[in-house]
Amino acid sequence: MPGEAGRGSAAGEGRVRIDLLGPVVVRRPDGAVVTPSALKRRALLSALAIRLNRTVATGELIDLVWDGAAPPTARAALQGHVAALRRLLDGPGFALETRGSGYLLAGDPDRVDALRFARLCEETALLPGEPAGLAAAGRECPLPTLRTALDLWRGPALADCGSDRLRARELPHLTGLRLDALERLAETLLRSGRGGEAVAPLTEAAASHPSRRTLAALLERCLRQDGRHPQARERFGRAPVRPAGLPGAGSYGAGSLGAGLPGAGSYGAGSHGAGLPGAGPLGAGTATVARPPGPDRRFCGRSLELARLDEALPAARAGSPVLVTGPAGAGKTALVRSWAAQRAGDFPDGVLEAALGGFDPGGPREPADVLGGFLTTLGVAPDDLPASTTERSRRYRELVAGRRMAVLLDDAASREQLLPLLPDPPPPGAEGEGRTPVTVVTSRSRLHRLLVHEGGVPVPVGALTHEDAVALLTRAWGPDRAEDDPGAVAELVDRCERLPLALRLAAARLAARPDWSASALAQELADPEAGLTALTGSGTGPSGAPAGLAAALDRTHRTLAPPAARLFALLGLHPGAVIDTAAAAALAGAPRTATRTLLAELDAVHLLDEAAPGRYTRRESVRRHAARYAAELDRDERSAALDRLTDHYLDVTADWTAACTAEGGPASIRGAFEEAEGSLRALVLLGERTGPTPGTWRLAHRTALLHEQTDHDRSHWRTVAEAGLRAARAGNDDAAVARLGTDLAVLHTVRAAHHAAAVELDHAVAAAARAGDEALRHDCRGRVAAALLRTGQHRRALPMLVDLVEAARSPATAHLLVPALTGLADALVLAGEPGPALARADEAVRAATTLGEDAAAVLALHSRARALHVLGRRDAAIASARLAVALGRTAGVLAAEKRAHELLADLMGAIGRGIEGPVPPR
Numbered sequence: 001m002p003g004e005a006g007r008g009s010a011a012g013e014g015r016v017r018i019d020l021l022g023p024v025v026v027r028r029p030d031g032a033v034v035t036p037s038a039l040k041r042r043a044l045l046s047a048l049a050i051r052l053n054r055t056v057a058t059g060e061l062i063d064l065v066w067d068g069a070a071p072p073t074a075r076a077a078l079q080g081h082v083a084a085l086r087r088l089l090d091g092p093g094f095a096l097e098t099r100g101s102g103y104l105l106a107g108d109p110d111r112v113d114a115l116r117f118a119r120l121c122e123e124t125a126l127l128p129g130e131p132a133g134l135a136a137a138g139r140e141c142p143l144p145t146l147r148t149a150l151d152l153w154r155g156p157a158l159a160d161c162g163s164d165r166l167r168a169r170e171l172p173h174l175t176g177l178r179l180d181a182l183e184r185l186a187e188t189l190l191r192s193g194r195g196g197e198a199v200a201p202l203t204e205a206a207a208s209h210p211s212r213r214t215l216a217a218l219l220e221r222c223l224r225q226d227g228r229h230p231q232a233r234e235r236f237g238r239a240p241v242r243p244a245g246l247p248g249a250g251s252y253g254a255g256s257l258g259a260g261l262p263g264a265g266s267y268g269a270g271s272h273g274a275g276l277p278g279a280g281p282l283g284a285g286t287a288t289v290a291r292p293p294g295p296d297r298r299f300c301g302r303s304l305e306l307a308r309l310d311e312a313l314p315a316a317r318a319g320s321p322v323l324v325t326g327p328a329g330a331g332k333t334a335l336v337r338s339w340a341a342q343r344a345g346d347f348p349d350g351v352l353e354a355a356l357g358g359f360d361p362g363g364p365r366e367p368a369d370v371l372g373g374f375l376t377t378l379g380v381a382p383d384d385l386p387a388s389t390t391e392r393s394r395r396y397r398e399l400v401a402g403r404r405m406a407v408l409l410d411d412a413a414s415r416e417q418l419l420p421l422l423p424d425p426p427p428p429g430a431e432g433e434g435r436t437p438v439t440v441v442t443s444r445s446r447l448h449r450l451l452v453h454e455g456g457v458p459v460p461v462g463a464l465t466h467e468d469a470v471a472l473l474t475r476a477w478g479p480d481r482a483e484d485d486p487g488a489v490a491e492l493v494d495r496c497e498r499l500p501l502a503l504r505l506a507a508a509r510l511a512a513r514p515d516w517s518a519s520a521l522a523q524e525l526a527d528p529e530a531g532l533t534a535l536t537g538s539g540t541g542p543s544g545a546p547a548g549l550a551a552a553l554d555r556t557h558r559t560l561a562p563p564a565a566r567l568f569a570l571l572g573l574h575p576g577a578v579i580d581t582a583a584a585a586a587l588a589g590a591p592r593t594a595t596r597t598l599l600a601e602l603d604a605v606h607l608l609d610e611a612a613p614g615r616y617t618r619r620e621s622v623r624r625h626a627a628r629y630a631a632e633l634d635r636d637e638r639s640a641a642l643d644r645l646t647d648h649y650l651d652v653t654a655d656w657t658a659a660c661t662a663e664g665g666p667a668s669i670r671g672a673f674e675e676a677e678g679s680l681r682a683l684v685l686l687g688e689r690t691g692p693t694p695g696t697w698r699l700a701h702r703t704a705l706l707h708e709q710t711d712h713d714r715s716h717w718r719t720v721a722e723a724g725l726r727a728a729r730a731g732n733d734d735a736a737v738a739r740l741g742t743d744l745a746v747l748h749t750v751r752a753a754h755h756a757a758a759v760e761l762d763h764a765v766a767a768a769a770r771a772g773d774e775a776l777r778h779d780c781r782g783r784v785a786a787a788l789l790r791t792g793q794h795r796r797a798l799p800m801l802v803d804l805v806e807a808a809r810s811p812a813t814a815h816l817l818v819p820a821l822t823g824l825a826d827a828l829v830l831a832g833e834p835g836p837a838l839a840r841a842d843e844a845v846r847a848a849t850t851l852g853e854d855a856a857a858v859l860a861l862h863s864r865a866r867a868l869h870v871l872g873r874r875d876a877a878i879a880s881a882r883l884a885v886a887l888g889r890t891a892g893v894l895a896a897e898k899r900a901h902e903l904l905a906d907l908m909g910a911i912g913r914g915i916e917g918p919v920p921p922r
Helices: 004-010 039-050 058-065 074-088 113-124 143-151 164-191 195-208 213-225 229-236 303-317 332-342 367-377 389-400 415-421 448-453 466-477 486-495 500-512 518-526 549-558 562-571 581-588 592-604 620-631 635-660 670-690 694-710 714-730 734-750 754-770 774-790 794-807 811-830 834-851 854-870 874-891 894-910
Strands: 017-019 025-027 055-057 094-099 102-107 288-290 322-325 351-355 406-410 438-443 457-460 536-540 546-548 578-580 609-612 615-617
Touching: 017 113, 039 058, 039 074, 039 102, 039 113, 039 164, 055 058, 058 074, 058 102, 058 164, 074 094, 113 143, 113 164, 143 164, 164 195, 164 213, 164 518, 195 213, 213 229, 303 322, 303 332, 303 438, 303 457, 322 332, 332 406, 332 438, 351 367, 367 389, 367 415, 389 415, 406 415, 415 448, 466 486, 466 500, 486 518, 500 518, 500 549, 546 549, 549 620, 562 581, 562 592, 562 620, 578 581, 578 670, 581 592, 581 635, 592 609, 592 615, 635 670, 635 694, 670 694, 670 714, 694 714, 694 734, 714 734, 734 754, 734 774, 754 774, 774 794, 774 811, 794 811, 811 834, 811 854, 834 854, 854 874, 854 894, 874 894
Parallel strands: 322 438, 322 457, 351 406, 406 438
Antiparallel strands: 017 025, 055 102, 094 102, 288 351, 536 546, 578 615, 609 615
């Protein structure tokens, strides 16, 4: 467009620039990069810049900067970040101003690349009713402007802005604009006969967004216009074969794996196909006898597993196979080869290796086929090979007997596949046991039967240590780049779950794109939808199976029997990392005994890990993989399973809330609740998204009550209470609105946010009034008053407690009078007013006696004893406490009796006496 080039060239001259289309970058007029290093400061800057010249409310900024988990000090901290940004942006270009209840960043939109990009996109967009082709409407061809706009992108927008909420809010819009612009660019080039120029960007975009069909259609047209008909036919002439329910090649397009990934075979799935150095490649039906391999410089870490292999060597020489087992992508093959290289002196007769294809799409190799390769390598002529598996196994055992060699059997499927391939152990007491071949098996199956029946020695392989994972990523990516941002590297390592396959795929992605940061890739891996496909390549492993983490997990899944596969899919509906047998049985709608058997099948192939009897953990990648299969289930089946899971957790939380009032109190369930809290919260949020039901708000309310009792993470408490309140409102359930609103009011009370607490309490009481439930209105106020007392805000509690007493004097709420009087008496004692407290406690004792409520009377006597003690009337206090203990025992109210007994002990201790008289300690 006229003048656009000039505007673009001036964009960086004389003023500060803020770039958001990629990692966040702030540049001064002299070109110096002054990007804030603190994540929250970057989040604040990004939130203000994307809304340039608009006031952003302080509350919204706090929510974005702290990702919905703001501490009580957030407002003060935000002011500090604002002051720092003012100093950073000091100079021509931007001004950070305070506006009412928020902040405004003022400046030229063309100094923010995201806003400049949006303007350029708007200028090139077709007007309503305008014919395709701007020239037809008398407008200039937008090609230069489109290129200028698209060239502003340096990677995923807001890649390291520090706020997941801000990215979730802004990224879809920006990405949509970018894809629209790319499609307009391709259409413009096609009309000019230059479609080949759009092939490269369209290829990457189509791989990243496989559901956007227009990209694929434009790519096909551009390929054909460029004369690349075979490529167009290969790409679009036939549908690719993919595992059901899995997306395409991954979000970064073709070329991510294969020759460009150094050492991919050493760490990834299917690495068994690469032969040992000096031995030539292992084909589909061959084996090699070679000197042990030389050290692999790409291998790192695994000191514990290498030591375990060393420890297993004596048993292996005596005929026990060594079983190296672990999940897909754990680097089992690389470990075994490196160990064989280190122990080269122990295998002077060489190494036999075979890829058993236990989890390949085409199924595991037949033992007879593997034995044929072994025998040929050991010198048997092809024409002399025995026909049967039994004869081949016998001949193989004769030829390897007494040899000091290693037999590496990679990717085994089962004991049945392995039995013909195991050398004979030496006879008991025979000489030369050290000359028995050492057999090492790798498998993602735990091979329990081989352990039991053949005395296998297990060497489990899991994730790398954090230090080893960082070292592997650094070595594969490049030390110089990795050292630029060690925090981002640590985050990326965690997102890769410290699995070697994932780490090497991530390193390959970064190495192929020098302008990308570790933080940007880590953020993509955190995306629930794109995370798995971000580590998928377009190549294949040696067996012909697709390469990548998702493909490796899918190969494991294919080996499951239908009942176990169905359970795996249903577990994809469970939002947590820890699953117990009862929750799994609820999802499956099956007895626990049958479910336990299926869980054991999933555990056997490392799709679950039984961390304790009946309690299973799983990696996040496995949870996401299961969620893809869950999405393929019938909607009614998914809905019914979620309802059963919600009912299960309602039962569990009911037991926990009851336990909070029993002996032991909140401490007895704190650990269990903290472990399950993430699942409960996620289930509430999921229920809200899929259509709130009464179970959604009930579970939210129970979870909020447990937060109140255990004082667990307050940000999570708020999240679940707000979600439950939205669900209750959506269901037009006033009683539920009252309960969830009170949950929020209690939270605000605990946080000393008294205005917010008052507002929520007013709404809750009004909802209870609409429901016509006087007891509920009383309970709403009572819970907030109790929270005030629990947090030491006694003076604030007194007016509310006085109101509760007066409200309880009506016939409809008479049963609430004694608890209200007791609560007020306790508060008055704590507030330093024992005289009025005694009067209220005496009234509570009389009311309880009149109503015949023994449990309430115990609490009233307890309050009376405390007031008397503070007044210095110790004998009367002790007498009241003794009466409370006796009445609690007679009425069978154990919790009240225990509390009164503890008070009695305190009173007796205060005067230097032990408990005497007719009330012995329990």
